[in-house]
Amino acid sequence: MADPVIPATGAWRADPEWDFLAYQLLRLAHAMLSDHFDDDPVDAAYNRALRREQNRRRGGKSWVLKTWNDNPERGVLWLHAQPVANAFTLGVTHPEFTADMAVTYDLDLEELDSATVTGVTGSIAKAITEARFWVDELTDFEFGEADLDEDTLVDMLAELGGLSDDDDDDDDDDDLPGRSSPGAIDHRDHVERMVSRLARLLRDDEAPELPELDQEWLQATPESLGDIVGVAVDAAMATPRDAKKFLVCLALLNAQLELIRYQSERGYKWADALLDEYQENVRDLAEAKAIDHQDLFSLAAALGHAKVPVKPELSEALMEAGPSLPGSMPPDQALNQAVRPLIDDLARNVTSPFEVMEAMGESAAVTPAELRCFMAHELALSPHPVMREAVPLMLLDNAAEVRQAAALALEQIAVPETLSPVSLRRAICMRNWIPEADRAALDQAIRKARMKGVQPAQWDPPGDLILRASSIDGSGAQSILLASRTGKTGIAAGLLLKLSFGMRDAWYHRDVPRREIASMLAGAQREMVTPEVERSYVDLAVQHGIAIGVAAGHLPDPATLEIAEAVGGADWKDRRIDAATETERLFNEFPADQRTASAIAASLRRSVGWMNNDRLWDSWFEDDAEIRDLLGSAKQQDIATASRGLLNGILNQRRDAWAERFLLTALWARAVKAGQPPPLGPGARAATWRDMVVLAHEALSGRKLSEIPIMAEIAERTVIAARAGW
Numbered sequence: 001m002a003d004p005v006i007p008a009t010g011a012w013r014a015d016p017e018w019d020f021l022a023y024q025l026l027r028l029a030h031a032m033l034s035d036h037f038d039d040d041p042v043d044a045a046y047n048r049a050l051r052r053e054q055n056r057r058r059g060g061k062s063w064v065l066k067t068w069n070d071n072p073e074r075g076v077l078w079l080h081a082q083p084v085a086n087a088f089t090l091g092v093t094h095p096e097f098t099a100d101m102a103v104t105y106d107l108d109l110e111e112l113d114s115a116t117v118t119g120v121t122g123s124i125a126k127a128i129t130e131a132r133f134w135v136d137e138l139t140d141f142e143f144g145e146a147d148l149d150e151d152t153l154v155d156m157l158a159e160l161g162g163l164s165d166d167d168d169d170d171d172d173d174d175d176l177p178g179r180s181s182p183g184a185i186d187h188r189d190h191v192e193r194m195v196s197r198l199a200r201l202l203r204d205d206e207a208p209e210l211p212e213l214d215q216e217w218l219q220a221t222p223e224s225l226g227d228i229v230g231v232a233v234d235a236a237m238a239t240p241r242d243a244k245k246f247l248v249c250l251a252l253l254n255a256q257l258e259l260i261r262y263q264s265e266r267g268y269k270w271a272d273a274l275l276d277e278y279q280e281n282v283r284d285l286a287e288a289k290a291i292d293h294q295d296l297f298s299l300a301a302a303l304g305h306a307k308v309p310v311k312p313e314l315s316e317a318l319m320e321a322g323p324s325l326p327g328s329m330p331p332d333q334a335l336n337q338a339v340r341p342l343i344d345d346l347a348r349n350v351t352s353p354f355e356v357m358e359a360m361g362e363s364a365a366v367t368p369a370e371l372r373c374f375m376a377h378e379l380a381l382s383p384h385p386v387m388r389e390a391v392p393l394m395l396l397d398n399a400a401e402v403r404q405a406a407a408l409a410l411e412q413i414a415v416p417e418t419l420s421p422v423s424l425r426r427a428i429c430m431r432n433w434i435p436e437a438d439r440a441a442l443d444q445a446i447r448k449a450r451m452k453g454v455q456p457a458q459w460d461p462p463g464d465l466i467l468r469a470s471s472i473d474g475s476g477a478q479s480i481l482l483a484s485r486t487g488k489t490g491i492a493a494g495l496l497l498k499l500s501f502g503m504r505d506a507w508y509h510r511d512v513p514r515r516e517i518a519s520m521l522a523g524a525q526r527e528m529v530t531p532e533v534e535r536s537y538v539d540l541a542v543q544h545g546i547a548i549g550v551a552a553g554h555l556p557d558p559a560t561l562e563i564a565e566a567v568g569g570a571d572w573k574d575r576r577i578d579a580a581t582e583t584e585r586l587f588n589e590f591p592a593d594q595r596t597a598s599a600i601a602a603s604l605r606r607s608v609g610w611m612n613n614d615r616l617w618d619s620w621f622e623d624d625a626e627i628r629d630l631l632g633s634a635k636q637q638d639i640a641t642a643s644r645g646l647l648n649g650i651l652n653q654r655r656d657a658w659a660e661r662f663l664l665t666a667l668w669a670r671a672v673k674a675g676q677p678p679p680l681g682p683g684a685r686a687a688t689w690r691d692m693v694v695l696a697h698e699a700l701s702g703r704k705l706s707e708i709p710i711m712a713e714i715a716e717r718t719v720i721a722a723r724a725g726w
Contacts, residue, residue: 024131031138033105036066053083097122187224199244207251228252236295257306267625279314286317304365315368347384356390357558373405380409392427393558407441414449421457432573462568468530474619483517502549506559537671547576579660583696603694608709621717631722643715647705659699666692
């Protein structure tokens with residue numbers, strides 16, 4: 001297949017968005033052809049017209065097959081047939097751009113055989129946006145059995161961009177975005193152009209904010225991770241060192257590693273392989289001492305920024321590659337001499353123990369646990385109160401040995417002269433945020449502090465705060481936002497809860513200008529439904545998240561404690577909601593006429609009606625490696641058959657998880673403060689949350705999932721999403 005023909009005139013030019021635009025145009029070409037050739041009569045009509053044109057003198061001419069113009073403001077799609085078997089031209093005409101391609105398409109296999117971009121003019125960004133819109137339109141509502149083979153797509157992208165594809169492993173049956181393989185595609189040229197462009201935009205050597213198009217390209221090309229590392233190493237080794245390009249590469253790595261981590265958490269093996277390969281690459285750089293230690297550390301710290309667990313062998317390699325300890329002293333003495341000046345310097349530049357932990361955050365992620373234990377001891381012995389007050393926060397370390405060391409360090413300083421009342425209060429609060437096995441050592445430190453006369457400080461009364469909470473999406477994620485309601489400045493904070501993980505993230509900012517607080521809340525409301533909720537719901541949701549995390553070994557971030565102190569969360573503990581018990585309690589409180597079979601049936605119908613008419617529930621489908629593998633083995637089934645298979649199989653196994661999601665959604669909807677639009681569609685507020693309780697009740701009752709309309713809708717969306725490659 002030939003390289004794309006780029007027009008010499010017009011606004012289009014070969015630039016870093018080319019790969020991503022080509023990817024979207026290929027998806028659009030397949031969607032258009034699949035939509036048109038959806039049944040046999042259309043195929044037969046095409047073959048008759050083809051024979052007619054081929055019998056004409058001079059070989060015939062092209063003819064119009066179909067035009068899509070239902071949304072003219074989004075552009076008009078056109079599809080023409082050529083007087084050669086299975087050859088077509090197609091494209092988009094839009095006020096801000098045009099795009100067209102020449103393709104060959106196998107009608108029997110419903111696959112693209114080749115594709116050439118023959119012209120793109122106008123706005124690249126608009127072309128990408130509208131191509132994605134039309135793909136969604138065609139696959140959302142008229143998606144049949146035809147499916148774009150991702151191996152073919154990768155091959156075509158390789159040829160379109162002059163790229164190479166060296167991996168033809170048929171055993172890797174993950175689909176994009178659940179499919180990739182390390183090094184399968186070389187995106188080095190694209191990365192270099194992107195880095196150069198962003199480096200020119202840098203001001204004051206601050207990390208750049210990535211444009212949306214760059215973020216989308218990273219998401220579409222996870223295999224570019226290795227190429228970004230390569231460009232970063234080149235920038236670090238340049239003479240003179242190219243600081244701006246290296247900083248841009250770090251921003252790209254932070255974003256890409258986080259995106260890949262999302263896929264790893266969904267069970268995709270290719271994502272695990274990419275993260276492993278990244279750590280191996282950084283370890284090799286450390287062992288070879290190929291770049292400056294600070295640059296090496298920055299590459300490793302990107303893992304901590306993305307919340308990717310760092311392997312012990314990488315931590316060890318970084319320590320061995322680091323600056324030598326002073327002289328030939330014994331290791332402990334040498335560490336003391338090296339670390340204590342750093343602690344003193346840090347103490348002069350922070351105002352709270354949370355700032356201490358933030359400053360140590362990235363380094364802690366790549367520091368061996370033994371050294372973090374040493375740091376807990378050194379912080380406890382520091383003459384600076386702010387450093388000693390950081391010790392309780394180390395109780396939230398991911399490593400059990402560090403938590404134990406922090407508890408022992410607290411016991412060492414558990415006297416009024418060295419342990420402040422606020423530190424004791426924080427230690428008591430976090431006792432129920434750590435695993436049961438770690439609590440005995442902490443209890444001993446708390447008892448000693450009380451015996452020595454240290455009394456915990458009182459909790460400050462909470463300020464007047466706005467508390468907003470998003471709905472729970474299809475992955476079980478929910479955002480909680482907190483902000484000061486009045487004042488020229490105030491706090492702005494947020495929590496991300498995930499039902500399969502626990503407390504996924506937390507952030508807290510103080511002294512935020514009122515204008516920025518308003519902008520944050522308005523931006524969140526534009527992206528997702530985030531109504532103001534009662535404080536009781538925040539307490540319930542946070543404690544549920546803490547309990548899930550503690551059980552899974554995922555402890556809250558120290559910023560969670562800052563938020564607890566701001567809202568007066570003295571009673572936040574690891575309290576998990578018993579979904580079955582709570583659902584039964586709420587259901588039995590309904591009036592008798594709302595618990596009849598006919599009332600339940602009417603409730604179930606209302607629920608699926610909201611789901612179909614409200615974009616709030618667009619994310620309610622399953623999408624992980626297990627689902628993709630299962631549906632990949634049933635690609636020949638129609639949507640209805642594949643959906644029934646999900647309802648009787650994997651979704652039936654996950655019914656408890658969906659029941660929990662329905663219950664929490666009910667509690668969330670009930671907690672929305674009066675005076676706001678109903679959170680669950682146009683019905684009355686009281687009815688909506690009760691309908692979600694009914695959903696949870698029926699999911700837990702053993703009723704066939706095929707008899708619960710919303711579960712049937714979730715199954716169908718799951719099939720469509722997997723086949724559309726969302």
